[in-house]
Amino acid sequence: MKTLSIFFFLLTSLAYAQDATVADLKVQGNKKLKSSFVKKLSNIKAGAKLDSTIIEADIKLLKRLPSIANATYQVFPVLDNTYNVVYNIEENFTIIPSANVYTTNDDEFAYRLGLYEFNLFGRNMTFGGFYQKDIYSSYALKFKAPYLFSRQFGLAVNYQDLTTQEPVFFDNTTADYKYNNQSIEVLGLFQLDFKNSFELGLNYFTEDYEYKFGATSPDVPQDLRVHKLLYKLIYEYNNLDYDFQYVEGFRSILNFQYVSSRNEAQLPSFLIGWNDFQYFKRFGNKGNWASRLRLGLATNNDTPFAPFSVDNNLNIRGVGNSIDRGTAAIVLNTEYRHTLYEKDWFVLQGNAFVDAGSWRKPGGDFGNFGQSKNVRVYPGVGVRFIHKKIFNAIFRIDYGIGVSEGATQGLVFGIGQYF
Incomplete structure (x- = not known):
């Protein structure tokens, strides 16, 4: 779940470090839906520039899929202007x-x-x-x-x-x-x-x-x-x-x-x-x-x-x-x-x-x-x-x-x- 502190942390990080990158994309909450499939659809990839607009577009796309009831994301700092992005999936029964x-x-x-x-x-x-x-x-x-x-x-x-x-x-x-x-x-x-x-x-x-x-x-x-x-x-x-x-x-x-x-x-x-x-x-x-x-x-x-x-x-x-x-x-x-x-x-x-x-x-x-x-x-x-x-x-x-x-x-x- 996105929190206010993460939001401000992300804004601050992007303001002072425009070269912030994604260390890894993780998928959690899914059971039947393959994590590899979610990563295949996502535009956010490991090594890509950290961009909240791209993340929001990914989430909007995921919520359209029949297999997903709802989707949210989290962003966590790792080291040296790199961040882990986590997509949280609530699955539908399909x-x-x-x-x-x-x-x-x-x-x-x-x-x-x-x-x-x-x-x-x-x-x-x-x-x-x-x-x-x-x-x-x-x-x-x-x-x-x-x-x-x-x-x-x-x-x-x-x-x-x-x-x-x-x-x-x-x-x-x-x-x-x-x-x-x-x-x-x-x-x-x-x-x-x-x-x-x-x-x-x-x-x-x-x-x-x-x-x-x-x-x-x-x-x-x-x-x-x-x-x-x-x-x-x-x-x-x-x-x-x-x-x-x-x-x-x-x-x-x-x-x-x-x-x-x-x-x-x-x-x-x-x-x-x-x-x-x-x-x-x-x-x-x-x-x-x-x-x-x-x-x-x-x-x-x-x-x-x-x-x-x-x-x-x-x-x-x-x-x-x-x-x-x-x-x-x-x-x-x-x-x-x-x-x-x-x-x-x-x-x-x-x-x-x-x-x-x-x-x-x-x-x-x-x-x-x-x-x-x-x-x-x-x-x-x-x-x-x-x-x-x-x-x-x-x-x-x-x-x-x-x-x-x-x-x-x-x-x-x-x-x-x-x-």
Whole structure:
């Protein structure tokens, strides 16, 4: 724990001896997390100049890792203007189940259950998967090692077999299809610096549409199977600072994709991109305001299989499961989180939110955003049950009530904050 005396000692030492250096970096408090891994990530090294700004940046980075609940540092003098730096680690428990359950007032029910290890081999690798029941069964496996090769280079590999019942919208009517997506994805991960990182890779997948019931049209196939290749680029700017359940700062995630199709007649190739802007602000000792703005745009193909979806578990709480589709989207989620009770490892947090969004219809224009039938506004309230020493151990319950045209209402359960 940093003390006032150490702080003034360090300031005095740096003022009179600008050549102060680090004798050694020590890591303590960790059990499963490898000390060698912490040193690999740290910019402070033995023999380097002693610089408090670099140390603070290291601590901020460490607190972002799934394996670390909190991190602090100490500085101790050794001899001849050299100092030992000690990083104190409070570890998270990192073998974590995941769960998402969502319903609406028309008795629609779906869930997803998973299990993930976020600190595989003590090196902050993620491995796990999920099983989903949304009328049909689905599953996925995921592996991610952001620092596999070095402090800057990593790798991610994902496999998914996802089957759902999806509404398809055309000619002011609706049909329901059994939709299956089988994919394998490989991504290279690159961290440019403390705030900027990139992911670049390929996703090969097969989409299968099978008509179940509803309207039909000679222009809309009832059975369709197509192989696709997706080129993906993700750029993230992350300047968030974590203090257990509280978050402060700004984050931006740009996801850009080009999807090439082998059946251009029915499912043409297209470009798609979206950016999530996230802003978090602390209020007093117990309050936290959180907001996410998503701006999305895709090639405006006039197809019933448009890429953006209006969905309970993705963007608007209480709206239902995949109730609409579009080729462009604007979605704002904003909420105020307040700690109602906190003792030792347990936190009870309440929140009040507003989720709102609008979509451009396939083949439509940007005027669609202002049409009342495309606008969804869902205020609501929720609670969070948080374990401070288990990564992402936040069980959330939200209830959203629509106030826009054709509104529904419903519960959304999940693990982790909604955003």
